Amino acid sequence: MPRPLIAVAVTLVVAAAAVGGVLLDRRDGVDARTADLVAAEEARTVEDAAAVTATAQDVVDVLSPMAESLAGPSPAAADVATWTADVAALQDRLAAEPGGSTAANAARSALRSTVALTGSSLEAHALAADAPEDALAVRLGAHAADLGDQALRSWVTAATLVDVANVDAGLGHVHLTLAPGVGVDH
Structure with missing residues (x-):
């Protein structure tokens, strides 16, 4: 093989090796960044998950004292009046x-719904207490109890979503309860 062809062949081999090395180094950088x-x-x-669990525990602390009364x-x-201020x-x-991860956001949204329904139930209980003793007071009381029941059922969803956020994060199961025997415990 003539010398110029050998030189070209060597140059091509060296260039290919250099380009291949750069590409491999670049790929290693992408993998590291990923x-x-x-x-x-x-x-x-x-x-x-830890933050939404702490928030859920705060919800438990605020709602537990009133949980048995909400649906009754x-x-x-x-x-x-005290509970309304606490819920507000x-x-x-x-x-x-x-906001945060999707799982934490879903759990936080369910917690907000639970607290909002609790607030609505308390407002309806206050209206029922202020209403004259007639059919309207009875209907308001029933409506307040229904809203309270919805809040307790919403809690079950919220507690489940907090559990899911913890499992997804690798933290294991978290079981949160408002009050034993009230609603459905998770």
Whole structure:
């Protein structure tokens, strides 16, 4: 083989090796960046699950004292006034919470719905207590109890979604209960 052809062949082999090395190095960089992004997403999912679990525990702390009264006859007016203020403060806190992973957002949305239904039930209980003793008071009381029952059923969904967020994050199951025997425990 003539010298110029050998030189060209050697040059092509060296160039191919260099290009191949650059491409392999680039691929290794992409793989490393992908691994970094996956690790960051997994860490965020764990943080989101922990945060929504803490929020759910706050909901338990606020709603548990009233859970047995929500779906029944109207509780005492003083209790309703105290609970209404507690629920309003909890609603404000929930409204200010940032978004996160899909699982945590779904759980947080269900918690907001539970708290909103609880607030509506308390408002209806207050209206029933203020109504004259007639058919309207009875209907308002029944409506308040129905809203309370809906809040308790909504809680089951919220608690399940908090559990799902924790399982998805690799944290295991979380079982949250408002009050034993009230609604359906999760």
